[in-house]
Amino acid sequence: MRILPLMILPLMIWATLPSRLFTGAALRGALRRTLGRLDPYLLLLWLLTLPALAPLAMPGYFYDAHDGQHSVFYLLQFDASLRDGALWPRWAMHHIQGYGYPTFVIQAPLGFYLAEIFVLLGAGYTLAVKLTWAVAFLVSAWGMYVLVRDWLEKSAPRGTQPDTRPAALVAGLLYVYIPYHLADIYVRAALNDTLLLAWFPWVFLAFDRLIAEGSAPSWPRRLALAALALAGCLLTHTFALLSFTPLVMLFALFRLALAAKRHPLRGDLLRRTALAAGAGAAALLLTAAFLLPLLAEGPTLEQQVYVSNTYDYRNHFVQWGQFFSPFWGFGYSDDPGGANDGMGFQIGSVALILASVGGYVLLRSGEPTGMRRAYLSFLASVSVVLLFMMTSAALLLWNTLPMLAIIQFPWRLLALSAFTVSALAGLAADAIFTHGVPDESGPAMQEAGALLLALLVIFAGFGYVGAPLQPVEPWREDGRAVFRFEQEHPDMIAYTQWVQQPFTTSPMTGDYAAADYREDYGENGRLTRLAIVTGQGEVVSQYSRGSSAGGVVRVDGPATVRVHLTYFPGWQVRVDGQLAAARVSNPHGLIEVDVPGGEHRIDVRMGPTPPRITGAIISWATLLALLGAWGWDARR
Numbered sequence: 001m002r003i004l005p006l007m008i009l010p011l012m013i014w015a016t017l018p019s020r021l022f023t024g025a026a027l028r029g030a031l032r033r034t035l036g037r038l039d040p041y042l043l044l045l046w047l048l049t050l051p052a053l054a055p056l057a058m059p060g061y062f063y064d065a066h067d068g069q070h071s072v073f074y075l076l077q078f079d080a081s082l083r084d085g086a087l088w089p090r091w092a093m094h095h096i097q098g099y100g101y102p103t104f105v106i107q108a109p110l111g112f113y114l115a116e117i118f119v120l121l122g123a124g125y126t127l128a129v130k131l132t133w134a135v136a137f138l139v140s141a142w143g144m145y146v147l148v149r150d151w152l153e154k155s156a157p158r159g160t161q162p163d164t165r166p167a168a169l170v171a172g173l174l175y176v177y178i179p180y181h182l183a184d185i186y187v188r189a190a191l192n193d194t195l196l197l198a199w200f201p202w203v204f205l206a207f208d209r210l211i212a213e214g215s216a217p218s219w220p221r222r223l224a225l226a227a228l229a230l231a232g233c234l235l236t237h238t239f240a241l242l243s244f245t246p247l248v249m250l251f252a253l254f255r256l257a258l259a260a261k262r263h264p265l266r267g268d269l270l271r272r273t274a275l276a277a278g279a280g281a282a283a284l285l286l287t288a289a290f291l292l293p294l295l296a297e298g299p300t301l302e303q304q305v306y307v308s309n310t311y312d313y314r315n316h317f318v319q320w321g322q323f324f325s326p327f328w329g330f331g332y333s334d335d336p337g338g339a340n341d342g343m344g345f346q347i348g349s350v351a352l353i354l355a356s357v358g359g360y361v362l363l364r365s366g367e368p369t370g371m372r373r374a375y376l377s378f379l380a381s382v383s384v385v386l387l388f389m390m391t392s393a394a395l396l397l398w399n400t401l402p403m404l405a406i407i408q409f410p411w412r413l414l415a416l417s418a419f420t421v422s423a424l425a426g427l428a429a430d431a432i433f434t435h436g437v438p439d440e441s442g443p444a445m446q447e448a449g450a451l452l453l454a455l456l457v458i459f460a461g462f463g464y465v466g467a468p469l470q471p472v473e474p475w476r477e478d479g480r481a482v483f484r485f486e487q488e489h490p491d492m493i494a495y496t497q498w499v500q501q502p503f504t505t506s507p508m509t510g511d512y513a514a515a516d517y518r519e520d521y522g523e524n525g526r527l528t529r530l531a532i533v534t535g536q537g538e539v540v541s542q543y544s545r546g547s548s549a550g551g552v553v554r555v556d557g558p559a560t561v562r563v564h565l566t567y568f569p570g571w572q573v574r575v576d577g578q579l580a581a582a583r584v585s586n587p588h589g590l591i592e593v594d595v596p597g598g599e600h601r602i603d604v605r606m607g608p609t610p611p612r613i614t615g616a617i618i619s620w621a622t623l624l625a626l627l628g629a630w631g632w633d634a635r636r
Contacts, residue, residue, distance in 0.1 A: 041165040042145055045172045048454055049141050052176050052465055055186065056130040060469030063476065065189030066332065073481045074191075076125045078104065078112040080522020080546030081606075088289065088616070090570065091547045091606045094482035096493055098508030098527055098544075099566045099590065105293050106301065110235040111192040125477045133185055136198040137176060143201030144419075145172035148426040150205055154212065155372035166433055166450030170354070171426020173454050175201075177461030178348040178422055179328075180414040186467040187330050187343050192237040193415065196244070199233035200419040203248060206230075210279055211255040214263070214272045220629035223275055227282035227626060234287045238294070242407055247382065247416055252276045254378050258371065285622040292615035297569055302495045309491065311408040317392040318345045318411050324352075328464055333411060345411050347387070348418070350460045351425040354453070355380070358428020372427060379424035386417040429453060478519045479527075483512035498567050498589030507531065507564055522546040528564060530602065533585075533592070535559025540599070550603040555595060563591040563604050572607045575600050 055062070062068050074092070081089030081104075088109065095101035104112075111132065118128035148171040152164040175181065175197070184194045206226035213222060230248060233240050256276065260269050284291070319338035322345045331342015359376065388394055390410045398404050407413075433446045475481060486493055490504040507528045511517065518524060527544040530551045537559055542551030553561055563582075565571065567589050573582040575595055585592040591604060608616075 039165070041169050042142065044454075045141050045145055045169050046138055048173055048458060049137055049176050051458060051462060052182065053134050053137055055466050055469070056134055058469060060471050061126045061130070061476075062186060062189055062467035063470045064468060065187060065330065067191070067193075068189035069476075069481060069485050071129050071189055071191035072125050072476065073485070074103065074107065075112055075115050075119070075129060076477055077482070077522065077546065078109070079116055079119050079125070082116060082546070083521050083523075084546035084548055086547040086606065088612075089547065090293070090612070091568075092482075093522060093544065093546055093549070094479040095486070096495070096566060097483065097486060097504070097506035098479070098512065099506055099564060099588070101494065101496075101566060102297070102301070102568050105297055106238065108192060108235050108237050108290060110232060111195045111237075114195070115191070124472065126472045129191060132191065133194060136195045137181075137185075140181075140198040140201065141172040141176050143198065143205070144175040144422055144426070145169065147201040147205045147208075148172075148423060148430075150208065151375050151423075151427065152372070152430050155370055155375065162430075162434065163446060164430065166446045167426050167430035169450050170429045170453045170457065171422055173457045174348070174351050174354075174425050175418065175422040177457050177464075178351060178418045179344060179346045179461065179464055180348075180418045182461060182464045183343065184415065186465070189467075193239065193412070195236050196233065196240055197415055197418065199229065199236060199240075200244065200416075201423075203229045203233050203244075204251060207248060207252055207276060207279065208255055211252065211259055211272050211276050214259070214268060214275065218633055219275060220633040223279050223282070224626040224630050226276075226279035227286060227622075230280065230283035231286035234283065235290055239407060239412060241291075242403060243413060243416060249280070250382070251378070252280075254374075258374055282622055282626060285618055286626075288618035288622070289612070289615040289620075292611045292618070293609070296611035297609070300497045300569070302497070302499075313398055313405055313408060313410055314395070316409040316411060317395070318390045320387075320391060323347050323387060324349075330468065333409065345390075345414060347414075347421055348461075350457050351421045354425040354432075355421065355428045358425070358431040361428075361431050372431070376424060376427050379420045379427070383417050383420045383424060386413050386420065389413055390417075475517075478517070479522075479524075480512055480517060483509070496566055496568060496589055498584050499587070500589070501587035503588060531562045531564065533560050533562045548603065548605040550601065552599060552601050553595065554599045555597055557597040558594065559597075560592055560594050561602060563593065563602065565591050565604060567591050568606075569609045570606050570612070572605050574603045574605075577601070577603075 061072070063072075073094070077092040077094055078089050080093060081091055089104045089112075090102050091100055092103035093100045095103060114135070115128045115132040118131045119125065123131060145168045148168040149164045152162065152167060156162050156164075181194075181197055184190055184197070188194075203226075206222070206229040210219075210222045210226045213219070230245075233244060256269065256273055259272050263269065263272075315336045316333045317336070317338070322338055322341070325344065325346055326349075327346075328344045329342045333341045333343055333345075335341050359380070389397070390413050394410075398410070429450075433449055475484070486504070493502075493504065495502060511527050514526070517526060519526075523543070523545045525541065525543050527542070527549075529542045529544050529549045530539045530553060532539065532553060532555060535555050535557055537553055537555030540552040540554050543549065549563065549565055553559075562585055563573070567584045571582070571591060573580050573591065573593050575593065580593050582591050582593045584590070593602065595602070
């Protein structure tokens, strides 16, 4: 296995560490220090998050969810390419009835890398997806907790040290149990969409601290963290580029406006602006390894299938009443009028009520305008705009900006509103704790109020925790899963620009349907990868892996061999180890190569292209520059 060196690396590191680190006394001391630093409220938050993850611990999986199958079979093809030596996979071998498709040119990779960790540790693909979701939920709760605490501490009156943990606990739980967060996992089963919500609080926190502290000491480290956080978000889902990035830019402008009031010097504002812009630019450069191939090679893929019919945004607007409806279902948003949609789009009653009551308490308190009120105003305004953007009232805007069509479903913006509404409700909860509780009651009342609200949040959201489960059968975790999905949904097969005639079967269709089909982590010798189309001869052997395929042919004279792979930039064809000229075979856009008489080995591998090489150089150079700045800052 090519992946073996990666598994041996931790053992090598362990062997080089001093043995005194592993004595009993050292371990006990490290454990005491770690436990002493643990935040009991954060531990409670994680504990109360576990009920939301209960279905993940049950046998079976929700394959019938919207993207339930995709989340698994994308991972199995990603893993197959990794094991085949493609450290940044681009190709998904089982798509289009085995002809393959450059799925990972358009699918951001970071979520699959995270799930791959669990695969390498021995988990099956389905279990790895479930574990990845569990990590995402815990990290999202943690991020919201830290963000709300940070904002509350910034907005506290000078000379005071309020306990911000109760309100942050409520905000974290709201973020976990807010309906769309649960819908994203149990109704949609969209792996990367759900992982995005884990990034949102951390990106806001990083940019907030970068702008707030400006050019104070350690600014290189803050800039690097902001760039890495935003890049991580963009590398998790391409949706973030069109939706979350504008929100981050808007927040940066808002935060710069706040900084300008507190630090009115023009030079200071320019430095803060330059830092925020630098972090955003660095984030884009970090993602160049993904974005450049997407921009350069993505247009060669059929685009219409992603923005029409099932994915036409005009069919998926939300009616205002649906934001407040308690309806919950596992169907689709397949009614343009909204009356018969099979899934719910509610914002979250507890979060809305809490935000409203907290805002009222804050206004009644007479607290002077300050940072907390500014944060509340920003979050409330953005939430309203997001809700508007999801309704048909914003149709003109969607029609005016064609790029928005790539979002496909306007209700996807519920991911952003889940974030803004949860943070808004957390800040509002603190207003209730601060101004709605008599002074003589003290912290005990705050703790009791936080626990009461926490139980209310869980009670309101727990009814949405769950999904119909199916057993994890062997075919669910190999190429047959992709094959059967495409057989059931031929309208969702996408082609490249080299395909002149659409099709729904291939020479490998029968191979996938065979009762004795087997594969080992994407590798098998059963798929019909080679065919002699001119000349006489036979296919002696053949193989298929994650990012390569080929075999041995024996021909009586000059012949043409067709490789059953969709042509796409990056394919390198070798005959007997030597690069060979290949061409596109019509009408299905496959690869053909000429061979002389005799026995020949044909190997086809997905390799680099100029956009991929350029993007990788830019990304690595940016990462090294950020790490260098971090190290330089640490030595100062």
